[in-house]
Amino acid sequence: MTEIIGYALATVIGISLGLIGGGGSILTLPILVYLLAINPVLSTAYSLFIVGSTSLVGSFSYMKKGLVNYKTAVIFAIPSFIAVFLTRKYLMPAVPDELFSIGDFMVNKDLGIMVLFALVMLMASYSMITDNKPEAEENVELNYNYPLIAAEGLVVGTLTGVVGAGGGFLIIPALVLLVRLPMKMAVGTSLLIIAAKSLIGFMGDLGNQAIDWKFLLIFTGLSILGIFVGTYLTKFIPGEKLKKSFGWFVLLMAVYILVKEIIL
Incomplete structure (x- = not known):
């Protein structure tokens, strides 16, 4: 029964990406781990492929409408590509199965991934609930602050490599604030970046x-x-x-993961 629910919820991942331009990746790991009983390390790899492929398809409609800024995508994506590939290829395999212990409580690799992912979910839910969406004027000269954009790309790429989340809730504000992209173009550009870096990260797992x-x-x-x-x-x-509403759901999921993994 849980397997059927897991497959059914796969469509919800795509629906979320189609409706609000993000959020789908935040559902993927819990579905794979808790409903389909796939271990967290392998689930992060699967998440990269699922989110990457779905975001790539979603980005096509934005490309047709001219709502993808390719220059920004390249500036952001190159350091992000490097970070996510190296994280999946070398960092994750090098992380020991047993991280540390607190008294009799052992923190292993799987637990560490789920707790970190729950913290990412908390950040994502805050971004959605507060809806402090940065605004950008439609007719404004774009600003390419290369060092800041590249630094953001490195951070998001590393985060994606560790937990398998696309990081759209981090990418979109960065594109609006650092490059001054209009919101719709930021969403389209973000989907393309998420697609490329997620699929490249997945290649690091092969x-x-x-x-x-x-x-x-x-x-x-x-x-x-x-x-x-x-x-x-x-x-x-x-x-x-x-x-x-989706933000509140993500918040509840994050609390559930923390309680299940740490307390229960």
Whole structure:
């Protein structure tokens, strides 16, 4: 039963990306770990492929509308690509299975990943609930602050490599504030960056992990189906109205993960 629910929720990942331009990746790891019983380290690898493929499909509609700034994507993406690939290829395999102990309580690699992911979920939920969306004027000269954009790319790439989340809630404000992209273009550019860096990060896992391609392609296909549904629903449901509700859901999920992993 939980497996059926897990597959059904794969479409929700895509629907979220289609409706609000983000949030889907924050659901992927809990679905894989808690409903489909895949270990957290392998789940982060699967998450990279699922989120990357779904975001790539989602970015096509923005490309057709001219809402992707390719120069910004390249400036942000190159350091992000390097960080996520090196993190998946070398850093994650080098992390020991047992990290440290507090008395009789042992913190292992799987627990560390889930706790860190829960903290990322808390940041994402705060971003969605407060809805402090940075505004950018439509007709304004773009500002390419290369060092800041590159530094943000390194941080997001490393975070993506560790927990398998796309990091759209970090990328979009950075593109609006640092480059002054209009919001819609920031979302389109973010989806392209997420797609590229997630798929490159997944490549770093090839050879390190045994991949169940049949499962991964089916799950990803359902997520991609969801993004088409989400994009269609934007004609009837404003994404911004859903963002706060989704943010509260993500907050509850984060609390659940912390309680389950640390207390129970």
